[in-house]
Amino acid sequence: MRLENQVIIVTGSCTGIGKAIAERCVAEGAHVVIHGLEKELGEKVVADLGKDKAALHIEDLTADGAPQRLVDIAVKTFGKLDAVVNNAAMITASNIHTTDLAFFRKMLEVNTLAPFALIKAALPELRKTHGAVLNIGSVNAWSGEPNLFPYSVSKGALMTLTRNLGDTLMREDGVRVNQINPGWVLTENEAQRKREHGLADDWYKDLPNVYAPAGRILWPREIAAAAVYFLSAESGPFSGQVLDIEQHPFIGRNPPKDATTIPTPAK
Numbered sequence: 001m002r003l004e005n006q007v008i009i010v011t012g013s014c015t016g017i018g019k020a021i022a023e024r025c026v027a028e029g030a031h032v033v034i035h036g037l038e039k040e041l042g043e044k045v046v047a048d049l050g051k052d053k054a055a056l057h058i059e060d061l062t063a064d065g066a067p068q069r070l071v072d073i074a075v076k077t078f079g080k081l082d083a084v085v086n087n088a089a090m091i092t093a094s095n096i097h098t099t100d101l102a103f104f105r106k107m108l109e110v111n112t113l114a115p116f117a118l119i120k121a122a123l124p125e126l127r128k129t130h131g132a133v134l135n136i137g138s139v140n141a142w143s144g145e146p147n148l149f150p151y152s153v154s155k156g157a158l159m160t161l162t163r164n165l166g167d168t169l170m171r172e173d174g175v176r177v178n179q180i181n182p183g184w185v186l187t188e189n190e191a192q193r194k195r196e197h198g199l200a201d202d203w204y205k206d207l208p209n210v211y212a213p214a215g216r217i218l219w220p221r222e223i224a225a226a227a228v229y230f231l232s233a234e235s236g237p238f239s240g241q242v243l244d245i246e247q248h249p250f251i252g253r254n255p256p257k258d259a260t261t262i263p264t265p266a267k
């Protein structure tokens with residue numbers, strides 16, 4: 001019960017990592033606002049968690065007034081707001097050649113500006129509770145896959161937002177702002193996305209150990225476990241911190257350039 005009686009908004013929690021974070025928050029004693037674009041899936045999450053523990057709001061985060069409506073639902077339903085998890089994101093592949101300005105703007109609007117707008121709308125409530133913000137970034141924030149170019153930039157900007165506001169809001173308002181950069185996580189949508197990128201139906205079953213030393217990629221519940229730490233009082237005054245979570249170091253990694261990572265023809 002590390003989040004007993006906390007009220008937490010988790011954006012994009014009808015599926016994947018957001019859903020796992022919301023489930024874990026409730027298991028730790030919190031009330032949650034479930035949010036996203038998928039109405040039927042969201043209704044199922046709320047039914048499974050219980051209507052006394054979870055409320056649902058389906059709306060595009062970039063719609064005018066959407067962040068304020070999310071905050072209002074939390075306060076109206078559960079009486080206060082202790083934390084916001086900015087998890088919703090547009091995860092669409094594109095490289096420099098397939099990216100135009102309109103697409104890049106949309107990516108930044110959903111992945112970077114919407115988290116800013118929600119933090120701003122939530123601040124009056126978070127100030128009262130000395131609450132917390134947790135942004136879900138990505139290891140792509142540091143540079144990123146070529147075919148995730150605007151996505152990677154949006155997560156890099158989110159990381160700077162986390163560090164900047166993690167400083168300001170902690171000093172001025174007693175509100176902590178931290179970020180988790182997950183590595184490669186097996187969610188329903190990620191399984192589908194990689195099929196669309198040309199991988200086999202069961203691509204996640206036999207990955208080279210340079211990507212999956214454990215023989216598998218990460219589970220959403222493993223990200224949720226780390227999220228609870230940053231949302232709970234256990235993380236004390238920590239603010240402006242960014243935690244990469246992968247099964248190998250991300251910054252500075254230099255994998256072996258031998259037959260263990262580079263396929264060599266049989267002699």
Ligand SMILES: NC(=O)c1ccc[n+]([C@@H]2O[C@H](COP(=O)([O-])OP(=O)(O)OC[C@H]3O[C@@H](n4cnc5c(N)ncnc54)[C@H](O)[C@@H]3O)[C@@H](O)[C@H]2O)c1
Pocket residue numbers: 011012013014015016017018035036037038059060061062086087088089090091110136137138139181182183184185186187188189190
């Ligand atoms: N799965 C991975 O491998 C991985 C790795 C690193 C980071 N992440 C990050 O984790 C978070 C969750 O990703 P996931 O893999 O669970 O994806 P997902 O597709 O299952 O979830 C994304 C959620 O965001 C919501 N969403 C998207 N655009 C929205 C909009 N405009 N308005 C409102 N809601 C919107 C969707 O409804 C959905 O619920 C994202 O921030 C993603 O960038 C995922």
